[in-house]
Amino acid sequence: MSDTTTASAGLPMAAPAMPISLLNRLVRERLEAAFPLCWVAGEVSNLSYAPSGHVYFSLKDAAAQVRCVMFRSRAQTLGWRLENGQHIEARVLVTLYEARGDFQLNVEAARRGGVGRLYEQFLRLKEKLEREGLFASDRKRPLPAFPRRIAIVTSPQAAALRDVLSTLARRAPQVSVVIYPTPVQGEGAAPQIAAAIRRAGEGGECEVVIVCRGGGSLEDLWAFNDEEVARAIRACPLPVICGVGHETDFSIADFAADRRAPTPTAAAELAAPEQAAWLARLATTRATLCRQIEQRLEQRGQQLDWLARRLQHPAQTLAARRESLRNLQRRLGAGLLQASAQARGELAGLSRRLLLSRPDPARHGGRLAALAPRLRSAWQESRHARAADLARLRDGLAHLNPRAVMARGYSIVANRRGEIVRDSRNLEPGEEIAVLFHRGRADAAVLSTDHDDSMPLAGGGIASRPGAD
Structure with a gap:
């Protein structure tokens, strides 16, 4: 008889049929919600280690048994191996294996039977000491x-x-x-x-x-x-x-x-x-320190070379000063010429203004007579000032002249090749030398040499030194 016939006969219409998979899922959800994680005790039987690492067994007591599974992630942390006949205490999740509709326990942790009391003592003492701050x-x-x-x-x-x-x-x-x-x-x-x-x-x-x-x-x-x-x-x-x-x-x-x-x-x-390990670390540190010292020495050597290149020879300094003096002399000459030209131009302008204004000689004669000496005086003062500046520059240039230095008593020593001798180490006893004075020269021979820089330059005479060449 069809559903239509049943309905037409006054009977209620049947509810839709529920799939088995849905039923099993609902049962599993109800079981897991109704039973939180709990500890159960029993004897291990039907133990099986799967190639996947999962462990399957049953827990039983005198009146009943239940299937259990411990998945590989949990079994790896157990620390000991389950055996048939062992009495254990397991922390389990009550659930249902949906694919076959089997009621089972998922084992989260396990301990050997009989240690539950000790473990509880352990937890109580740990909690007490932890509250005290001992840990x-x-x-x-x-x-x-x-x-x-x-x-x-x-x-x-x-x-x-x-x-x-x-x-x-x-x-x-x-x-x-x-x-x-x-x-x-x-x-x-x-x-x-x-x-x-x-x-x-x-x-x-x-x-x-x-x-x-x-x-x-x-x-x-x-x-x-x-x-x-x-x-x-x-x-x-x-x-x-x-x-x-x-x-x-x-x-x-x-x-x-x-x-x-x-x-x-x-x-x-x-x-x-x-x-x-510490000796190896010490050796590594020593090698690193040696490398750093070598690098620092190389850097300082390179810096020294760079500074040596920047250091100028006195001859270069003198040449630069001579060039500076020549520039100043040129600027002075150009300045004098410019001042003279400017003065001539001003005088010419005044002359033109004088002619244009047609001054009355009789009226301005006295004034001209008074201005003429002032003009001559100003010109003389300007000329004397320029001459004094020129003299100062000439004196400064004379001080830098080597002849002026030699006029104060210094002389220049040259060897037979005409090279100037700056160090007594470059001379040998008996070597012929030429001594250049402010006026004239003298040829001489070296009797002995002394490398001591502390020998007095004047007033001390010529001192003989023991052991001199």
């Missing part, structure tokens, strides 16, 4: 860059101690080690660990403390989750490095320490710098 980053102390002595708090029988000692011997053989022995697990280990940390800080012989232990279960590492140990670490006057367990293991001591190392070996690497 604050501003309370962390810096590690010494180059410690000379390191304190190690651990068990003498621990494999972690051998790892730390071998690492220190390899990286920094110059660093000495002081071991403060203590049990690192078991009943009563926590107070002894705290006491060993206090002894290491009070000894005053070390600069940094390493607290270390190898990996193990939460129960094995529980001594390092003790409040007394955490407070002993913070009260220690020396910076403390905690290297307890493996990289995935965290303890209260890790949070209280100034630096947390993932392994005991890493703690040793943090405590002491690698000697070979």
